[in-house]
């Protein structure tokens with residue numbers, strides 16, 4: 466179906482779908498590693514690109530293609546490249562855009578491994594980096610060198626909820642011929658579309674909001690133009706970062722209800738953030754929907770909603786925070802985010818524990834920071850759960 470002039474939720478349901486000859490409402494799962502050719506010439510034409518045809522699942526598969534087309538459409542990009550995980554997507558970007566002697570600037574509060582892999586693995590290949598506070602455009606500008614090739618952003622950032630001004634960052638990068646990649650995992654295309662601000666690449670851990678049901682791991686990259694898409698796809702195919710058809714089918718199914726899920730989780734999050742902010746045992750709350758967020762106005766301008774991620778600190782620091790985590794009963798004490806269930810976790814000892822304590826401190830990931838991914842359960846139950854856990858502090 467042509468979804469060109471359709472609304473966002475109509476696109477969620479219909480975009481990119483590849484109809485089969487049996488009229489199935491839902492595309493069957495093409496759980497196959499390879500596809501047979503009609504004859505030898507057909508095979509040769511598929512390989513040369515003269516004719517479009519499926520060859521081998523690492524190179525392309527209808528379920529994977531449906532998902533890629535849908536997310537690319539939602540992000541207003543040229544094409545999507547699905548990957549086995551969010552981290553595979555991150556590494557496709559790094560491997561494609563950074564060569565020996567190149568320099569990357571990243572936000573200092575990325576998802577732990579997105580920063581950790583750059584610090585630990587890429588220097589071996591002669592790649593240089595600086596991680597700065599990208600919520601301050603001046604800090605990005607100060608870090609630019611003649612060999613800077615990539616500005617890597619995450620906004621809102623995991624787990625500090627820091628927000629980078631995408632328009633200002635892109636304008637600065639363009640002046641210096643630097644490509645911009647934005648990890649849009651915390652928002653999903655429903656709440657923010659970085660390519661519309663001029664970014665070159667947008668990336669997601671589809672494990673989170675896009676799939677939304679905590680039952681797969683997956684990633685995707687969307688490139689703004691064909692040349693960049695081809696370069697990134699070459700690396701995905703040849704390093705073998707591809708997704709599996711069943712994984713893609715589940716992600717495409719989950720994507721259909723993205724707006725409904727986020728609307729509900731976001732409505733809950735606003736109430737949870739307000740509850741936490743007014744609770745006597747809570748020290749601070751960071752949520753883009755609260756006026757107290759340091760970039761509240763930017764969030765209103767740049768995002769279509771504040772999302773469903775909240776960071777907060779309890780009076781009494783880590784020990785008090787542990788009491789909360791150990792006493793929730795509805796929320797799961799678990800990493801990951803963006804699913805229908807409420808999750809609570811402690812970044813300094815969990816998702817960001819592999820970073821040095823200095824890196825955590827400069828990025829604003831304090832030992833007392835607790836991260837909540839708010840789900841779609843009844844709001845009374847979520848608040849009662851947090852209220853009970855806080856009463857144990």
Ligand code: LCS
Nearest residue numbers: 550551552576650670672683800801816
């Ligand atoms: N980017 C962001 C912003 C993430 O939050 C994650 C995972 C990734 C990339 C990597 O994606 P994956 O390979 O796991 O699909 N974030 C996690 C988190 O905060 N808790 O557990 C995983």
